[in-house]
Amino acid sequence: MKPPAFDYYRPTTLAEALSLIGAVEEAKVLAGGQSLVPMMNMRLARPGALVDINQVTELTEIQTLPDRLSIGALVRHYQLEQSPVVRKYTPIIAQAETLIGHPAIRSRGTIGGSLCHADPAAELPVLAVLGDWELTVQSSGQSRTIPAREFFLSFFITAIEPTELLTAVQVPKQTAAGQIVEYAVRSGDFALAIAAVTVDVDSSGTVRDARVALGGVADVPWRDPEMEQEWRGQPIGDNLWRDIACTVSRAIDPADDLHATASHRRHLAKTLIQQAFKRAMEERRTTTQLGRSH
Numbered sequence: 001m002k003p004p005a006f007d008y009y010r011p012t013t014l015a016e017a018l019s020l021i022g023a024v025e026e027a028k029v030l031a032g033g034q035s036l037v038p039m040m041n042m043r044l045a046r047p048g049a050l051v052d053i054n055q056v057t058e059l060t061e062i063q064t065l066p067d068r069l070s071i072g073a074l075v076r077h078y079q080l081e082q083s084p085v086v087r088k089y090t091p092i093i094a095q096a097e098t099l100i101g102h103p104a105i106r107s108r109g110t111i112g113g114s115l116c117h118a119d120p121a122a123e124l125p126v127l128a129v130l131g132d133w134e135l136t137v138q139s140s141g142q143s144r145t146i147p148a149r150e151f152f153l154s155f156f157i158t159a160i161e162p163t164e165l166l167t168a169v170q171v172p173k174q175t176a177a178g179q180i181v182e183y184a185v186r187s188g189d190f191a192l193a194i195a196a197v198t199v200d201v202d203s204s205g206t207v208r209d210a211r212v213a214l215g216g217v218a219d220v221p222w223r224d225p226e227m228e229q230e231w232r233g234q235p236i237g238d239n240l241w242r243d244i245a246c247t248v249s250r251a252i253d254p255a256d257d258l259h260a261t262a263s264h265r266r267h268l269a270k271t272l273i274q275q276a277f278k279r280a281m282e283e284r285r286t287t288t289q290l291g292r293s294h
Helices: 014-023 036-041 077-082 084-089 091-097 103-108 111-117 123-130 225-229 238-251 262-293
Strands: 007-009 027-030 049-052 062-064 068-072 134-138 143-147 152-154 165-172 177-183 193-201 207-215
Touching: 014 027, 014 049, 014 165, 027 036, 062 084, 068 084, 077 084, 077 091, 077 103, 077 111, 084 091, 091 123, 091 177, 091 193, 111 123, 111 165, 123 152, 123 177, 123 193, 123 207, 177 262, 193 262, 207 225, 207 238, 207 262, 225 238, 238 262
Parallel strands: 007 049, 027 049
Antiparallel strands: 062 068, 068 165, 134 143, 134 165, 177 193, 193 207
16 A cells, blocks of 8 residues: 655754654654554555654764763664664663564664654663663754653653654663563564563672563553562572562553463563573673673
């Protein structure tokens, strides 16, 4: 199928893009187009105009700041996967990128597009909630920062206003071991469930901080910071990971759908959480050993 007719604009500066988004009625932003274009072709989306921001080079940078990375909304998935800066300071992002779709999708899709699409079964929204990312959105008149936990409102719905554009993502540098794992029927398919964890451990093997975020089990990425406080001060080990996984699986309330039952998703969440923590600990041991060898 082909999309309905639409007007097309191709700004070359951020100021021009923001002006168009604020002035043109029924406009949608086109970045990688990996979600929007298929929806238009199937007549699930009918924008009156597209504002193609691919020439706005101001949105393509990865900046290293003292405590975080500032990632432009137009940075492609493959750039995040391959960037030495991302691998050094936020390795869980580089890891997640290998799970996203197929190479053709990763070559076009953007971090901003993935976050704004707000699919709760997508990897980057889960990491955003896990890592307390902050999202910078701008209109022609103002700029504001939205914490990730307030950005995702429901299935495919975010806190961005129609006249606003996501311009950058503020990602704290990763100081804890972290892993993201998922289950999909076929490689490249959307996951039935995703588990992402980080765990910070002191020299005695006691948890200083442990986090869990899940995808595919609710209408937004799931995380419970209050529950996480109960895990602090606990000795690490398989018993702790199993207890955390069981506690979380009882707390979530997934729905039955065409792809999986609620009970199956609970089982997947419990299994994936344990896998993620075990892999995070393996990563920590490997990193520690490499540090000692140097």
